[in-house]
Amino acid sequence: MDGKTITENSLALIVYKDRKYLKKIELGKAFHGKGGVLPFSSIMGSPYGVRCGDYEVFQPTLEDLIMYGIRRETQIIFPKDAAFICLKLNISPGSRMIEVGTGSGAMTLYFSRVVGPSGCVVSIEKEERHHKNATRNIERISEWPNMNLLNQDVSEYEDTPFDAAFIDVREPWLHIEKMHSLLDPGRVLGSILPTANQVSDMLRAMQPRFGDIEVIEILFRKYKPVVERLRPEDRMVGHTGYLIFGRKLQIPEE
Amino acid sequence: MDGKTITENSLALIVYKDRKYLKKIELGKAFHGKGGVLPFSSIMGSPYGVRCGDYEVFQPTLEDLIMYGIRRETQIIFPKDAAFICLKLNISPGSRMIEVGTGSGAMTLYFSRVVGPSGCVVSIEKEERHHKNATRNIERISEWPNMNLLNQDVSEYEDTPFDAAFIDVREPWLHIEKMHSLLDPGRVLGSILPTANQVSDMLRAMQPRFGDIEVIEILFRKYKPVVERLRPEDRMVGHTGYLIFGRKLQIPEE
Amino acid sequence: MDGKTITENSLALIVYKDRKYLKKIELGKAFHGKGGVLPFSSIMGSPYGVRCGDYEVFQPTLEDLIMYGIRRETQIIFPKDAAFICLKLNISPGSRMIEVGTGSGAMTLYFSRVVGPSGCVVSIEKEERHHKNATRNIERISEWPNMNLLNQDVSEYEDTPFDAAFIDVREPWLHIEKMHSLLDPGRVLGSILPTANQVSDMLRAMQPRFGDIEVIEILFRKYKPVVERLRPEDRMVGHTGYLIFGRKLQIPEE
Amino acid sequence: MDGKTITENSLALIVYKDRKYLKKIELGKAFHGKGGVLPFSSIMGSPYGVRCGDYEVFQPTLEDLIMYGIRRETQIIFPKDAAFICLKLNISPGSRMIEVGTGSGAMTLYFSRVVGPSGCVVSIEKEERHHKNATRNIERISEWPNMNLLNQDVSEYEDTPFDAAFIDVREPWLHIEKMHSLLDPGRVLGSILPTANQVSDMLRAMQPRFGDIEVIEILFRKYKPVVERLRPEDRMVGHTGYLIFGRKLQIPEE
Incomplete structure (x- = not known):
């Protein structure tokens, strides 16, 4: 959980405006939310804190996980x-x-x-x-x-x-x-x-x-x-x- | 700071009703408060959590110390x-x-x-x-x-x-x-x-x-x-x- | 609005548990809520503060009206x-x-x-x-x-x-x-x-x-x-x- | 109590910064506060809302009186x-x-x-x-x-x-x-x-x-x-x- 990069099968926190989603980053999949489709292929390998359209993707904190x-x-x-x-x-x-x-x-x-x-x-x-x-x-x-x-x-x-x-x-x-x-x-x-x-x-x-x-x-x-x-x-x-x-x-x- | 016993020169938290005092437990000295005199000789060697008259004596937490x-x-x-x-x-x-x-x-x-x-x-x-x-x-x-x-x-x-x-x-x-x-x-x-x-x-x-x-x-x-x-x-x-x-x-x- | 009795065409506050409804008491009508049917004929003429099943009926205060x-x-x-x-x-x-x-x-x-x-x-x-x-x-x-x-x-x-x-x-x-x-x-x-x-x-x-x-x-x-x-x-x-x-x-x- | 003018023997609210004092405006007297001396002769006859040095003088509201x-x-x-x-x-x-x-x-x-x-x-x-x-x-x-x-x-x-x-x-x-x-x-x-x-x-x-x-x-x-x-x-x-x-x-x- 201490990496700096979004990797396959890691959990990621996806933030869209004031909404937050905890998702597993799986190969070939995507997140479908109010901000449109976020294909995981577009963020895998990026460092955390990446912006993608209106989404922001972070490494979840313990608070997020709980x-x-x-x-x-x-x-x-x-x-x-x-x-x-x-x-x-x-x-x-x-x-x-x-x-x-x-x-x-x-x-x-x-x-x-x-x-x-x-x-x-x-x-x-x-x-x-x-x-x-x-x-x-x-x-x-x-x-x-x-x-x-x-x-x-x-x-x-x-x-x-x-x-x-x-x-x-x-x-x-x-x-x-x-x-x-x-x-x-x-x-x-x-x-x-x-x-x-x-x-x-x-x-x-x-x-x-x-x-x-x-x-x-x-x-x-x-x-x-x-x-x-x-x-x-x-x-x-x-x-x-x-x-x-x-x-x-x-x-x-x- | 991890002991269970009130020792010489340690810091102790003295509680009297809703008042708290942080004091160094020194040989031959005493605490003079609203609950009367608390001679340190009477508590040295006791485990923390001791009651003495209306006083209670505890090991200070980090919050107390700060x-x-x-x-x-x-x-x-x-x-x-x-x-x-x-x-x-x-x-x-x-x-x-x-x-x-x-x-x-x-x-x-x-x-x-x-x-x-x-x-x-x-x-x-x-x-x-x-x-x-x-x-x-x-x-x-x-x-x-x-x-x-x-x-x-x-x-x-x-x-x-x-x-x-x-x-x-x-x-x-x-x-x-x-x-x-x-x-x-x-x-x-x-x-x-x-x-x-x-x-x-x-x-x-x-x-x-x-x-x-x-x-x-x-x-x-x-x-x-x-x-x-x-x-x-x-x-x-x-x-x-x-x-x-x-x-x-x-x-x-x- | 100062009467003590539920009259035709008056506004009444119907309370069911922690829910409140402001209704006009019309002849031949009823209130349909979570507590069942409350026929207005059953309360017309009663004093305010009447209980009817799980409903309570009050004269609305200014706060209720607003x-x-x-x-x-x-x-x-x-x-x-x-x-x-x-x-x-x-x-x-x-x-x-x-x-x-x-x-x-x-x-x-x-x-x-x-x-x-x-x-x-x-x-x-x-x-x-x-x-x-x-x-x-x-x-x-x-x-x-x-x-x-x-x-x-x-x-x-x-x-x-x-x-x-x-x-x-x-x-x-x-x-x-x-x-x-x-x-x-x-x-x-x-x-x-x-x-x-x-x-x-x-x-x-x-x-x-x-x-x-x-x-x-x-x-x-x-x-x-x-x-x-x-x-x-x-x-x-x-x-x-x-x-x-x-x-x-x-x-x-x- | 409904006048617009500070009159003899009326009650006045004297405001100095965030402090408030309720005083009777008596002839020949003065208010002595942190903002210095406020002789009542200097405000008697003025409309309420007058400023005098760092003081402001108002007609007391019911809240002030209470x-x-x-x-x-x-x-x-x-x-x-x-x-x-x-x-x-x-x-x-x-x-x-x-x-x-x-x-x-x-x-x-x-x-x-x-x-x-x-x-x-x-x-x-x-x-x-x-x-x-x-x-x-x-x-x-x-x-x-x-x-x-x-x-x-x-x-x-x-x-x-x-x-x-x-x-x-x-x-x-x-x-x-x-x-x-x-x-x-x-x-x-x-x-x-x-x-x-x-x-x-x-x-x-x-x-x-x-x-x-x-x-x-x-x-x-x-x-x-x-x-x-x-x-x-x-x-x-x-x-x-x-x-x-x-x-x-x-x-x-x-």
Whole structure:
């Protein structure tokens, strides 16, 4: 994925005005879109960033691959949230982290990128269907073989403590004790929750065992990039989820 | 910085209600705050995450170190923006990137973390005063020796192309051509700009040479983490900057 | 429109889940929607607020009439903005105000309501097509005969000074001098502008003649009203316009 | 309050840059502010909108009077919310409305303005201290004698039905039945609540008796009005309250 040239069988991001398409560049094929036909023969061998009529062709970023290349069986975490979650979890190249609720694997891929080839992401998913879908998504997109996808209940999972933990399940408060036991001292647990009621439930469960608890919303506003008519877009995403973070406290009796 | 135990001369984050303090844990000293006196002797040797009266003591995250441990001579980039910038620039462990406008070094440190020990960040600052301040900040906080801080004008800088570029200066449009020449095909250039007028100027300069241009604002809203009275905080940051991103296009005559 | 009972030929708001329909209650007719058939005979004579299957039937508010009962040839001003504009213009029952750019007449109707039967709204529209459409809209919806719709250029309009003025045209800065001359001392001029560039142009034109200038955005966020799953809606309106207000200054040479 | 000239003993709004002061113009006195001394003799008799050094002097709007002229013993409702509440309650000149929780009287004054001299606002406050403070505030600022302030518990209040109702107390759900009985068919009940938990409680109480329920947040973002450097202000109000509205349904057994 690090090449500078559009090659056969690579994935390419085709941009037409404000639309984006992720396509496999196959010999003898073409892209048919609102900007007309784009025969792949005309761009194969060109460097990325080539313009062809009204189309622009780029090497997809991880964001592109996740937004346009993942089969979604669950609501995926948006880039605006994913980036901020990684920062708050304080993970970096070499970190070892655990995720509960693989879902479609989008967040797993962001974690994989951040911890890099020397790090490790254990991701646990109870639903076999989601586990299988995520496994397929990750096989196609992963940058490094640093992910360990497990199809089990987290309550049965045992391991040495992790550098950070993230839960994305409907009732994350059920796993607070477990997550506390799976974290190194002072490390961060994060979660994303769609409703305010869930936030209250999660706060109640976290408070005895986690400190410095923060609840945050990230709003993302896109502008029309027109020099003489700069303005926000008419519609925006109004809500994805509330983010909640806390740091593991030592519990006296433990 | 990876220990689990509070040791002498380490930096610690002391949390008291919604206030946070970054302190060096020195023998024979104490922290005097609204929650009373916290003698460091009482916590030295304890694991992070220890509670002591109304205080909680944690190992600082990179965010803590930047927000509370940097001497600011310039407006620093906020975590909400920093995290999203790294995602859009599509950098990862091993990436090689260039930053124009080191400022106080906050963004440089975020980039350093993302590209990791196998990556590299070249950061260029024209003002000697800022360069020196950033150098001091980074010496104190850096995780890896992967940053190269230069005190010069970017117009005189020559190098092989980079994986990503970021500009944080008052008139970034002056450096568009230079940045274009310093990027690999299709790679992302980002910038942050406080005013709408600057965004228009930047768009005008970028449009012939960069494609898939996006202008984005990230809003950050914090909630009071109270189970029975969940509500956003009364005041919030209303604006930091407009983020602008584009990908390098091939220019026919080149 | 002030009755408490659903009568023949009145307009009714039919609510089905989060959808709303404005319908004329005609003898022998029915509403056919996602909740099935609602024969008007079954509700005629009932008080408003009646439930019929999954439908609820209410007397339309002014907001309903404007949002669902106006034929739009132009972008109409949203309720969130309309309400705030009236407050900033400081109009009240009995006020006399002038609007430049009738558009589809939505804002004119809000003004009409606020100034009431003892007040007066002069609304000027250059485009004959918009003027005619607005006239038809207002005939159908108006509460009081306090609106004077004119199809002319504001530059040719002369009158005694008004209590407040509002401009909603593409280049409002062309009319600043005129508006200044048509306002009583210290009174408020308002405008709504979709782009940041227009705001800069408008500020430049207003600054010598108007004081206490404010530029404001109103964001509107709707929640799903579910007791156990309270959360913002997934999508929201991201932008309608920037509001700008200023108060007439005395100009020395006048 | 409708004059065009600054007169003795009138209230004036003095604007200096982005600061505003509400002052009584008294003979022989002066305003001492950051822009120097402003002797009232130099502006008495001038029309509003006069500039004097860096000061501008205007006739206060209702918003100015409420924001700068009210003694606050309770959190007052902000203009952004007040304007929208009036619109959703669908009140207009001549309406008769009831408010539960007078607080400091700010919202009462907005209602008074909207319903005008031919309308009426009954406002009920249980706490004698708040009732007295609101009475004093309203005596000083009221435009029309259309407000009836009562110091009692709403549960003991009886009257013919109103056109609209608003509750601003800590536990508004306790008064849902009462409010239902005090509204005309199909009319709107509104409330403002600071926490998400309160919204859930209020929804639970409203749902059997009110339809078309909406929960809304209004965010207000102010810009620095500088032609060449247009940008939002650094800090903004992050939260005032959640607004909730519903329309009275007919209850079968009633």
